[in-house]
Amino acid sequence: MALVLGVLVATHFGSQEAFSRSLQLETPASLTTLIANLAEKNGAIREEIFDLRLRVELAQEAIAGGRGSLAEAERQVAQLRVFAAEGAASGPGIAVRVDGAFDDRALGDLVNELRNAGAEAIAVNDVRVGPRSWFGLAADRTIVVDGAPVPLTLTVRAIGAPEVMETALTRTGGMLGQLALIYPRTRFGTSRESALELPALTRPMP
Amino acid sequence: MRAAALLVPALVLGVLVSAQWRAQQDRSEIAVRYSTPLTEAASSLQREQDGLKAQLAELRASLDAIGASAASQGGAGRELQTRIDALKERGGLAPRSGAGVAVLLDDSRSPVAAKDVDKSICHATDITDIVNTAWRGGAQAVAVNDERIVGTSSAYCVGSTIMVNGTLLSPPFQVAIVGPQGALLAAFDDPSQLRDIKQRRDVFGLGFRVSRAEVRVPAYSGALTVKRAAAR
Numbered sequence: 001m002a003l004v005l006g007v008l009v010a011t012h013f014g015s016q017e018a019f020s021r022s023l024q025l026e027t028p029a030s031l032t033t034l035i036a037n038l039a040e041k042n043g044a045i046r047e048e049i050f051d052l053r054l055r056v057e058l059a060q061e062a063i064a065g066g067r068g069s070l071a072e073a074e075r076q077v078a079q080l081r082v083f084a085a086e087g088a089a090s091g092p093g094i095a096v097r098v099d100g101a102f103d104d105r106a107l108g109d110l111v112n113e114l115r116n117a118g119a120e121a122i123a124v125n126d127v128r129v130g131p132r133s134w135f136g137l138a139a140d141r142t143i144v145v146d147g148a149p150v151p152l153t154l155t156v157r158a159i160g161a162p163e164v165m166e167t168a169l170t171r172t173g174g175m176l177g178q179l180a181l182i183y184p185r186t187r188f189g190t191s192r193e194s195a196l197e198l199p200a201l202t203r204p205m206p
Numbered sequence: 207m208r209a210a211a212l213l214v215p216a217l218v219l220g221v222l223v224s225a226q227w228r229a230q231q232d233r234s235e236i237a238v239r240y241s242t243p244l245t246e247a248a249s250s251l252q253r254e255q256d257g258l259k260a261q262l263a264e265l266r267a268s269l270d271a272i273g274a275s276a277a278s279q280g281g282a283g284r285e286l287q288t289r290i291d292a293l294k295e296r297g298g299l300a301p302r303s304g305a306g307v308a309v310l311l312d313d314s315r316s317p318v319a320a321k322d323v324d325k326s327i328c329h330a331t332d333i334t335d336i337v338n339t340a341w342r343g344g345a346q347a348v349a350v351n352d353e354r355i356v357g358t359s360s361a362y363c364v365g366s367t368i369m370v371n372g373t374l375l376s377p378p379f380q381v382a383i384v385g386p387q388g389a390l391l392a393a394f395d396d397p398s399q400l401r402d403i404k405q406r407r408d409v410f411g412l413g414f415r416v417s418r419a420e421v422r423v424p425a426y427s428g429a430l431t432v433k434r435a436a437a438r
Contacts, residue, residue, distance in 0.1 A: 023245040023367065023374075030365030031244035034374070037364065038251035041372030044429040045258040052265035059272045069276045072269070073286035080290060081437035083430050084297030085357055091434040105335070112334050116360035120435040131298055131357035134341035159435040197438075 082120060085130035089121040089198045093159040094166050096176075100186030102152060104135040104143050106179060110156060111135070113175040117168035119158035123198040125150045130201045146203040162192040252374045259427045266299075294425075298356035302347035303422040307390045309336055311403075312378035312413030319410050326410040328377050330368050332403055333361040336381055339400055343393030345385040347423040351375050354426040371428050378413060382421040391416065 023031065059072040081087050096110065111129060114122055122129040127145045135145055142149045158165055169176045169190060176188045277287035294300045311328050313319075319326030337355055340348050348355040353370045361370045368375050383390060393399060394416045406412040 023248055026365040028240045028244055031248055033364045034248045034367060042255050042258055044431055045262055048429040049261050056268045069272050070282055073273055076290050078437055079432045080293035080297055082432045082435045084293045088438040089435045090438055091436055108334055108338055112360050115358050116362055120432055132341045134338050
């Protein structure tokens with residue numbers, strides 16, 4: 001009895017450790033991945049800092065030279081229109097085909113993975129995915145995006161770096177590999193596209 | 207008397223047995239040796255990211271000031287600035303505050319959690335599911351531990367660490383949602399929504415609570431990274 005009590009006492013404190021989320025508890029492999037992800041994200045922020053410094057400088061020069069800052073404002077509008085999913089969008093990227101059983105949560109996971117791989121604009125069939133888009137199931141179990149049905153077979157198109165997105169999805173242990181295990185009868189395929197055309201958002205933003 | 211004399215040694219033996227069992231589950235000596243410098247590197251990169259975001263915010267403010275100055279002169283400058291402000295609002299680049307709901311997501315603190323640790327802790331998919339329900343409920347702005355959710359946001363796990371917008375986060379997760387309270391609460395109360403989270407809350411004590419609140423959601427502070435897509 002006391003032996004069991006001793007084990008239980010130690011297990012209780014051990015269990016509390018299991019819930020600690022400090023980095024010290026991560027394996028070296030996980031830490032290495034975290035470091036790589038952080039370094040990549042920091043690199044992207046540095047690039048934008050460099051770009052913005054140049055733009056501020058150019059705008060100030062333009063104002064000082066009496067030319068105004070309309071060019072900078074127009075550039076911002078063009079960039080923000082993509083970021084905010086206003087209007088149609090075009091550019092290179094990948095297409096992911098899903099032929100067979102699938103559901104809204106899996107579609108959400110796929111979109112999450114594409115965003116993690118740097119997708120700048122996404123559409124599911126002919127429905128653009130925006131900053132506030134949601135995925136669900138209609139009463140007849142059809143997948144909906146912002147309430148609009150997207151019948152199977154799905155084609156998810158994403159504008160971004162084609163090689164980065166395709167590698168992220170198809171690497172060993174990647175999202176498509178995991179989905180293929182969960183949906184063994186569903187066929188998944190990817191292709192790199194040089195010129196995707198994605199429609200505008202049809203659902204008004206709240 | 208004899209039984210009492212055996213009590214302490216038996217207790218100690220029990221603790222030692224458990225410690226030995228756990229030691230065998232601990233990482234190898236090599237892994238432990240590399241953990242400290244790797245942990246420090248990750249923490250350092252996160253601190254670096256915080257600093258870079260602050261620089262980015264300053265530069266954005268500088269550009270905003272230039273734009274505001276141009277707008278004050280009327281005409282095309284003002285029209286463009288109005289458009290920029292509306293797009294920033296739409297894209298999550300402006301802070302929002304107002305009525306909404308606050309969602310708390312946390313690892314279980316219940317002793318029952320030891321039965322299944324995986325079901326008792328938060329996962330990145332829990333965050334994406336909660337955010338999905340928020341948008342479904344008509345949310346206008348969402349942030350997770352002050353990370354604004356935008357069209358390029360992602361949440362994922364590396365090991366047991368969660369990253370949102372490429373930033374390290376740890377529980378508890380406070381999800382702040384600005385939007386129509388009635389519709390949001392209905393979406394979160396809907397039995398068909400977040401079934402997995404609700405079951406884990408009921409069985410394993412996963413922390414999950416939704417409440418009406420006045421919330422403040424900051425602007426997105428990360429990189430915009432629009433390089434390949436062009437608006438038409």
